[in-house]
Amino acid sequence: MKEYTVAILGATGAVGTQMLACLEEQEFPVGKIKLLASARSAGKTLSFRGEEVVIEEAAPAAFEGCDIVLGAADDAIAKQLLPAAVEAGATVVDNSHAFRMDPEVPLVIPEINADDVSWHKGIISNPNCATIIALVPTWPLHKVAGVKRMIVSTYQAASGAGAPGMAELEAQIAAMGRGEAIPEPKAFAAQLVSNLIPQIGGFDDEGYTSEEMKLQNEGRKIMHLPELAVCCTCVRVPVLRSHSESVTLEFERDITLEEAREALAGAPGVKLVDDRGAESAHDRFPMPIDTSDQDLIWVGRLRRDISNPEAARGITFWCCGDQIRKGAATNAVQIAKLLV
Amino acid sequence: MKEYTVAILGATGAVGTQMLACLEEQEFPVGKIKLLASARSAGKTLSFRGEEVVIEEAAPAAFEGCDIVLGAADDAIAKQLLPAAVEAGATVVDNSHAFRMDPEVPLVIPEINADDVSWHKGIISNPNCATIIALVPTWPLHKVAGVKRMIVSTYQAASGAGAPGMAELEAQIAAMGRGEAIPEPKAFAAQLVSNLIPQIGGFDDEGYTSEEMKLQNEGRKIMHLPELAVCCTCVRVPVLRSHSESVTLEFERDITLEEAREALAGAPGVKLVDDRGAESAHDRFPMPIDTSDQDLIWVGRLRRDISNPEAARGITFWCCGDQIRKGAATNAVQIAKLLV
Structure with a gap:
């Protein structure tokens, strides 16, 4: 089974840490995990599948080699950094509001419109929680x-x-x-x-x-x-x-x-x-x-x-x-x- | 100005104690106040216009001489005791659900249907809070x-x-x-x-x-x-x-x-x-x-x-x-x- 290099942008927040837990719980085929956050958190660690993963500072170069990027940052950081992830060849699933209403970006609840994933151009948005x-x-x-x-x-x-x-x-x-x-x-x-x-x-x-x-x-x-x-x-x-x-x-x-x-x-x-x-x-x-x-x-x-x-x-x-x-x-x- | 003998049934609850405060704040022409509650509270006192008023046990005989009775007891006690207040000649304003939908009883919010007070037969109901x-x-x-x-x-x-x-x-x-x-x-x-x-x-x-x-x-x-x-x-x-x-x-x-x-x-x-x-x-x-x-x-x-x-x-x-x-x-x- 193929394994994927997955990055979480905003890995230290409430949603980012939950994404890390969900990747483990849902047995996502992660080969390598990259945890990206602000400079303040860089160097700290979070646990994934029993191993400590060092947090890196979020920057365009950090997306090199990533297959999938999960965005858990705010709108401004999402707009600033996620296009670089797409350019680096990754597919982005972004939780911010930044791209949700962009007609080029599918907005997906898998129970409802999983098929919309098919027409993505690098970014798929996660809808608002409510x-x-x-x-x-x-x-x-x-x-x-x-x-x-x-x-x-x-x-x-x-x-x-x-x-x-x-x-x-x-x-x-x-x-x-x-x-x-x-x-x-x-x-x-x-x-x-x-x-x-x-x-x-x-x-x-x-x-x-x-x-x-x-x-x-x-x-x-x-x-x-x-x-x-x-x-x-x-x-x-x-x-x-x-x-x-x-x-x-x-x-x-x-x-x-x-x-x-x-x-x-x-x-x-x-x-x-x-x-x-x-x-x-x-x-x-x-x-x-x-x-x-x-x-x-x-x-x-x-x-x-x-x-x-x-x-x-x-x-x-x-x-x-x-x-x-x-x-x-x-x-x-x-x-x-x-x-x- | 005429003064009235006013009783509060259920005087020790959240609504009863607030009724007592409202009588004072709204400068209601109270001549005598009677505070009625369960046997457990009888003998205790509550303050009204700076004087301590002794709480009496609620019973039919307690309504003798009352002009107005404010009901702040639950449905069962309201049904049990308030008809005696009407018989004793008092007009009752009751906060319980007991009489609200009785076609003989006006249900009044003064800002809306103050005129409905005119057709009361002894009891006027106070609507539900919500x-x-x-x-x-x-x-x-x-x-x-x-x-x-x-x-x-x-x-x-x-x-x-x-x-x-x-x-x-x-x-x-x-x-x-x-x-x-x-x-x-x-x-x-x-x-x-x-x-x-x-x-x-x-x-x-x-x-x-x-x-x-x-x-x-x-x-x-x-x-x-x-x-x-x-x-x-x-x-x-x-x-x-x-x-x-x-x-x-x-x-x-x-x-x-x-x-x-x-x-x-x-x-x-x-x-x-x-x-x-x-x-x-x-x-x-x-x-x-x-x-x-x-x-x-x-x-x-x-x-x-x-x-x-x-x-x-x-x-x-x-x-x-x-x-x-x-x-x-x-x-x-x-x-x-x-x-x-």
Whole structure:
């Protein structure tokens, strides 16, 4: 079996370290691993398959000899460095926003549009975390009845702001727990413990944030639905690392709850967790503490949208997924596996 | 000016103690105050206008001589004791769910349907907290364009489960902050710190919780809109005492954003907090830490619902309000003021 030289750009962040773990877990055929990060981290080591790997400073020359580069850096560094990786002959799977809407770049959730990998020109983008977590369960329902409208409210974890976001929430919980003053927020615009911040990303002229528009823009591209209409409200919540979303869907055609349940129960990447009352010993539904550090999107609270005037065409559900894993690292490594 | 003998049933809970504070703050013409609670609290005291008032055990005979009774007990105690208060000649303003949907009982948010107080037969009900917080800002928009459909996702604070819910979240934050095991949850079905619980109340056959159906059922009665259609998802979040809601509205008639902004800016009980980007030094929007322990519903993130096929008839916004105050005690005391 062929083995590949794989580099991770931004190897020391929350997503980069998870990518390294996912390569090992998913038994990716890595011949040689290269860990690239800022000069500050160069010379330190990370463990891969039981061996310590020395981190190198990220620079264009570092991509020489690489077959696959996984990008876990921010937009600016992605734009600055990843074209050099393509020139060096590598195929890039990038988690930043930098290339996602470029018509020359496929944007891929393997459970939905794995075939789009075929037309890449060196770069494949990994979608936004909240987009992945909403679309993995929306897709099997779309295949039944054709989704045309989504109304989504998100409950997004601190991990969406990376390791510094998680550290900030943990420090705030510790301070509140000890009855001390909450340290000045840096990763977020305001205190997050015992609070909610209804802004993720900058505002556009219509009053939507960049994060809110990703679900419509990326959703249209991934599902090949140029007319998909999405109203999204993104909210940061004091949870460490699983995003949750309240999703209301409108379909082109009728869909029964039984059809929806069956489609979700058989869908790749989805775990249907939706027992209530008489059906089980206790009520069960997805919660962030249960969905953290695993790869599936859990779906529950599946029911009719009783407000939809076309009664048979509305469905609403609740889903949770690990933002660092399926929302980022796991999906990127799944894409890389499509390449080998 | 006439003075009234006022009793609070359930005076020692989170809502009862807040009712006592609201009577004082709103300068309610109290002649005599009676504080009623369980036998366990009888003999203890609470402070009112600088004097200590001894708590009495709640029993039918305790309502003798009362003009107004504020109910802050649970459904079972409300059903058991409040009819005796009516028989004793008092007018009851009850915060429990027990009488809300009784056609003989007005259900009142003073900013919306103060006139309904006129037809009471001894009991007036105070609506559910999440209902009040969503409807206070929905009403001025309804008056412009006629609301017909609401899609709402809630972010509900621990205080909705009363003082024990708040104490449980605080204990969990303290334990997590000290790196200790989270104490076994009692007030909630699961750990709340760093988690979300997408169930408030029991499930009906359609898969909605009792809390979720209140917004439609109570909303129809309060706004006199028997056809109002509401799809609600209620979620408990690790926040101490302000509820937040993501609200998407569909109207009968066109409404511009300018009309919506103007209606909200002039509406009683509402504070429009919606500055972004170039309009202000920094982005501002409602957050639970800012809306706790005050009486207004803060509204922001006001924008078009870009997913609505009738582009001029969809509006979406975010609102926060103190669950114990306007969600319960403040609204009840406002109703009582309509009676005097």
